Amino acid sequence: MQNYTFGLIAFIAVVFILYIAKSLLLPLxxxxxxxxxxxxxxxxxxxxxxKGKYLPTWTQKLFAFALVLLSFFALSxxxxxxxxxxNEQLPLYEKNLKNLLGQYSFLEQIDFNSWIQNALDSLDLxxxxxxxxxxxxxIFSNAILVLLYLLFILLESASFSxxxxxxxxxxxxxxxxxxxxxxxxxxxxxxxxxxxxxxLITGFLSYLALKIIGVDFAFFWAFLIFLLNYIPTIGSLLxxxxxVLLAFVQFASFTPALIVLASVGAIQFLVGNLxxxxxxxxxxxxxxxxxxxxxxxxxxLWGIVGMIISMPITIMMIIVxxxxxxxxxxxxxxxxxxxxxxxK
Numbered sequence: 473m474q475n476y477t478f479g480l481i482a483f484i485a486v487v488f489i490l491y492i493a494k495s496l497l498l499p500l501x502x503x504x505x506x507x508x509x510x511x512x513x514x515x516x517x518x519x520x521x522x523k524g525k526y527l528p529t530w531t532q533k534l535f536a537f538a539l540v541l542l543s544f545f546a547l548s549x550x551x552x553x554x555x556x557x558x559n560e561q562l563p564l565y566e567k568n569l570k571n572l573l574g575q576y577s578f579l580e581q582i583d584f585n586s587w588i589q590n591a592l593d594s595l596d597l598x599x600x601x602x603x604x605x606x607x608x609x610x611i612f613s614n615a616i617l618v619l620l621y622l623l624f625i626l627l628e629s630a631s632f633s634x635x636x637x638x639x640x641x642x643x644x645x646x647x648x649x650x651x652x653x654x655x656x657x658x659x660x661x662x663x664x665x666x667x668x669x670x671x672l673i674t675g676f677l678s679y680l681a682l683k684i685i686g687v688d689f690a691f692f693w694a695f696l697i698f699l700l701n702y703i704p705t706i707g708s709l710l711x712x713x714x715x716v717l718l719a720f721v722q723f724a725s726f727t728p729a730l731i732v733l734a735s736v737g738a739i740q741f742l743v744g745n746l747x748x749x750x751x752x753x754x755x756x757x758x759x760x761x762x763x764x765x766x767x768x769x770x771x772x773l774w775g776i777v778g779m780i781i782s783m784p785i786t787i788m789m790i791i792v793x794x795x796x797x798x799x800x801x802x803x804x805x806x807x808x809x810x811x812x813x814x815x816k
Contacts, residue, residue, distance in 0.1 A: 490773055498774055499614040501781055503621035505664060508784075510536045510626070511657070512665040533626050540622065544615050547695065554692035561688065561722075568724035648795065655791045660784055663752070667783075670748045671701040674739055678715075681735040685728060687719050697736070701744075702780045704763050708740040758786055759808045 490497060510533075517532040527535075675698030682690035693715040700711040715736060720729035766786045770778035786806065793803035804810050 487773070494774060495614075498777060499617040500621050501785070502614075502618050502777065503625060505660075505781055505784055506540060506618070506622055507625050507629075508657070508660045508664050509668060510540065510622075512661050513539075529630075537623060537626060541619060544619065548615060550691060551695065554689045557689060558692075565718075565721040569721045572720075572724045652792060652795050656788055659787050659791060663787060664784060666748075666751045667702060670743055670751065671698045673747070674698065674701050674711075674743045677739045677743075678711075678736050681739065682715055682732065685719065685731055685735070687715055687728075687732060688722055689718075693718065699780065701740075702783070703776075704767060704783055705760075706767070707779075708744055712736050712740055757808050757811060758783070758790065759806060762786065762806050 513536050514532050517527060517535065520527055675694045678697045679690055679694030682693055687693065696714060697711040700707040703710070712733065716729050716733045719732040720726070723729070763783070763786070766782045767779055770782035770785065772778075774781075790803045790806045793799040793806070
């Protein structure tokens, strides 16, 4: 009983620290996830050679960091300009919505027109959408801190193994720690890189579909689809809903919205249910119930960014918990079939 009480107190303390230190830990978490993605990129860069000579390690790291830096800069500019453009178009969208709903005023027997007007009066569409867009823009608000963390991780990675050898001088301890780190590296790098590829495919195909249909700010919605695709289970639903809603208020018609729903929904279904399982196979051994619980917990703790990184954090927890007798039962509960990493 004493152990359970201590465990509960420790859990509450950890949650409290995670919440209080959100401004520091959240950018660090994003930087670590980007680091795993960069490691996959570095593996490919290490294979590049010219006249029998391979790129120096520092050149590979510099190129990878510069690529991340340019991506952050370009995306922040696009997102910022798109948010400004959407805010400028909001009065028109709100007018289109009122006109569309006003077409149903012929239902006089239930005073439908008054109901619509009352609903619109109580609904401040501009402020609601502005709030949602501001929430999206916060992803880039800590970009400088994320890049600084990432830069220092890249600089420290070369000497990290030496520091571990000094901390754990015994060969057995070193072997156990290396085993845990290798499992984390393999699982995280594989999941993040493959998820990024499938998200890029989903975002690109969705961009083509939205551009052909004529939806405003197609690139912004495609980027949002790419980003939300990292959120398990509900991410694809949210990613489809946003452009459908915009098409509805932009064209003031159900037909374009239904076309967007059918096209983007089909892309989400094909990539998510056919391509992604083939690429990932059975490596993602996480209980579906735990996925939902993790999604809710990290979303409550760290918002939309917490939802995006909930899956990598859960995978890491399973790998670490599996290596210790006292926490192995937790890894079994978190897993889908009870088979643990590195365990038969």
